[in-house]
Every structure is written in C-alpha cells, then in structure tokens.
C-alpha cells in the first residue's frame with residue numbers, strides 16, 4: 208500500500224503541488240494566535256511533510272541525520288500509548304496549547320484501547336507505531352521476530368483506527384534498540400525509523416521536575432530537535448505543561464510532522480538541512496558521557512603533560528565512549544598519551560604546580576620570554592630554566608617547582624649545571640619568582 212502511495216505521487220505532480228502550497232499556507236497560519244481561549248498557548252508554528260523513502264533513518268541520538276528543523280524548532284513525540292489514564296491527559300494538555308505531536312503507539316495497547324488510538328488521530332496528531340509488544344531487546348531478536356513485531360504493530364493500530372487508513376509510516380523501535388537488519392527491513396517497507404534528538408528520561412524513576420529540567424537543558428544544548436517523551440507516565444503529565452510554557456517563553460516553536468501522500472508531497476528541503484547538527488558530542492543522553500572537545504594549537508611540540516593536567520577520575524572515559532551506539536563519531540583515542548610513568552611519590556607534592564617543561568622554551572631558539580605586568584621585568588628563558596632546575600631560592604613555595612620540572616629537563620639542567628641567568632636580568636637586580644608568579 209505504501210509503495211502504491213509513492214507511485215501515485217509521481218503521476219499527479221500538478222495537483223499535488225497546489226495542495227502542498229495550500230497545506231503550507233495553512234500550516235504557517237496556525238500559531239498560538241489560533242488557539243482560541245488559550246492566549247498563552249505555544250501553538251504549532253508549522254507542519255512539515257516528509258517522505259520516509261528519502262530519509263529512512265533520522266534522529267541524532269543514533270544517526271547522522273535528523274528532521275530538517277530550523278533553529279528553535281521542536282518536534283514533540285510520545286511513545287508507548289495509548290493508556291487512557293495518562294494518554295488522555297497528555298492529549299488535553301496538547302489541546303490546550305494547540306500543539307501537535309507524533310504518537311508512537313504500541314500494537315498491544317491499541318488492541319486494548321482502540322478508542323485511545325482514534326482520540327490521537329481525531330485530535331490531529333500524527334499516529335505512528337512502536338511495535339506490537341514492545342520487546343526490550345529487539346536488536347537481539349531473530350530478524351523474523353522483529354519483522355513480525357513491526358508488521359503486527361502496524362496492523363493493530365490500523366485496526367484500531369477503523370476507518371480504512373493506515374498509521375503514518377513512521378516507526379520508533381522500542382528502546383531505540385535497532386540493528387542493520389531491522390533498518391533494511393523498515394526501509395524496504397517504506398518506513399522511516401525515528402530515533403530522537405534528546406530524551407527527558409521520563410521512563411526512569413525521576414521526578415517530574417527532573418523531566419522538565421532535562422527536556423529544557425538538552426534542548427538548549429542542541430537548539431532544536433525531536434524530543435522523546437512517554438504519554439503513559441504520570442511524571443510526563445505533570446511536567447508537560449511546564450515544558451510547553453517554558454518552550455514558549457524561550458522562543459521555541461512546535462513543528463508538526465506528517466508523512467507525504469499523493470495529495471501531500473514532501474516539503475522541499477535541502478539535504479544539508481537533514482545533516483547532523485550540532486556536533487555529535489552534544490548529543491544528550493544520560494548513559495553516554497559527554498566528551499569534552501580539546502583544541503591543540505601544536506600537538507607535536509607539546510611536552511608530556513604534568514600529572515596535574517590529568518583528571519584521573521575520568522580515566523574510564525574512553526572505555527565508556529566505546530560503548531556508545533554506532534554511527535556516532537567520537538574521538539576514541541584522545542591526544543593525551545595513554546600511558547604515562549607516574550613520578551615517584553615525593554614528587555606528588557608538586558601537583559598544584561604545572562610542569563616546568565610546559566613553559567620551557569628550547570634553548571636553541573634563543574627566544575626572550577616577557578613577563579608582562581605593571582612592574583614586570585624581562586626574563587630570559589634560561590633564567591626560568593635555571594630556577595626551575597634548582598638554583599637557590601628565597602621563597603619557600605619555590606621548592607614545589609623542582610620535582611615536576613625534572614621530568615623533562617635536559618641533562619645539564621637536571622644536574623644543576625644550568626646556564627647562568629643572562630646579564631640584563633642580573634643588571635637590574637630583579638628576578639621573577641616563577642613558582643608563585645610573584646615579582647619582587
């Protein structure tokens with residue numbers, strides 16, 4: 208049926224185009240201003256029509272592509288319903304905001320509450336599917352079982368709609384646990400697999416306040432995207448009004464997504480608009496670590512880092528990163544040396560002080576290092592090296608400089624035979640106390 212739908216699309220382009228223009232105009236016109244009796248409603252700013260065959264997998268939690276949203280545009284999605292006790296409240300809240308969403312319904316739930324499926328449709332939301340029985344590890348099931356889950360889910364929701372129409376060819380895999388076989392099968396059926404751009408952890412045992420907080424925080428981190436929620440959770444019912452209110456206050460706009468049909472061709476988009484944005488490390492999901500991005504100006508010239516530069520508590524970051532779902536590029540090997548010889552215990556006292564080698568300038572370069580400040584004298588690099596290597600000091604704190612510095616000192620300096628300070632620095636009778644960055 209879906210195949211024939213897309214076949215007809217090519218046969219009647221003129222009619223389809225004029226209808227599309229009408230649909231776009233109508234969608235643009237819909238806004239909070241058109242939500243009678245609810246002046247504070249966020250409304251639905253526009254509707255986009257997508258062709259699942261063009262982009263069969265979307266959602267930056269797993270894939271490199273997502274919906275072609277503008278900045279500050281949000282698509283609301285609700286999984287696992289219908290469950291009248293909570294789904295009805297979710298529908299009421301959305302109605303009060305004139306906000307349209309996409310519901311990924313479970314076939315078994317649809318069998319139990321067919322009226323709930325029709326309520327979603329009659330309220331103007333997009334009805335999509337989420338398998339028949341919501342298996343938790345669909346990626347580990349034999350492909351035949353997965354196919355059965357998907358097809359039965361669609362059949363159950365179709366039966367519940369009871370008007371001869373089928374649900375939208377949008378599919379969300381339970382727990383997002385998909386695999387290549389499932390993705391290929393879905394694509395062959397003209398289904399679009401929806402991951403998400405960020406969840407709000409509303410299926411976990413967290414408070415409604417936390418759901419609200421995560422939804423807003425993760426949306427702010429990405430600036431736009433598909434929000435994954437569940438309409439069978441009481442905490443979501445509690446959090447949703449506040450989420451919608453805050454979205455409006457922060458200038459976000461709700462976008463409704465519907466599938467292309469012969470009468471309703473896909474909204475024209477540029478492939479670039481479907482590309483992952485922003486970078487993948489901004490993907491927000493609680494079980495994935497956020498990997499900081501480091502900028503290295505000249506990695507080749509850097510000496511070994513001091514112990515103080517390493518956060519040993521994060522030593523397992525790389526291992527955790529490897530557990531991330533596929534398709535999300537990550538810097539698996541950091542630029543820091545992976546193995547490093549720890550200095551002897553007596554050197555640990557030097558922790559607060561960066562290794563002197565970091566500031567060291569190769570002797571051959573003959574560069575003069577300037578310490579700038581109100582009364583800063585000029586100091587030659589060799590003088591710094593000499594002090595770091597153990598020249599007599601007047602300040603107690605200076606002792607802390609010695610150990611870390613020895614890690615990368617050339618032999619002559621480490622042996623206490625460093626070159627003497629240059630003449631100009633000696634002449635003015637002042638020197639810089641490097642350890643404390645004090646001047647005298």
Ligand SMILES: [Zn+2]
Nearest residue numbers: 286287381382
């Ligand atoms: Zn689910």
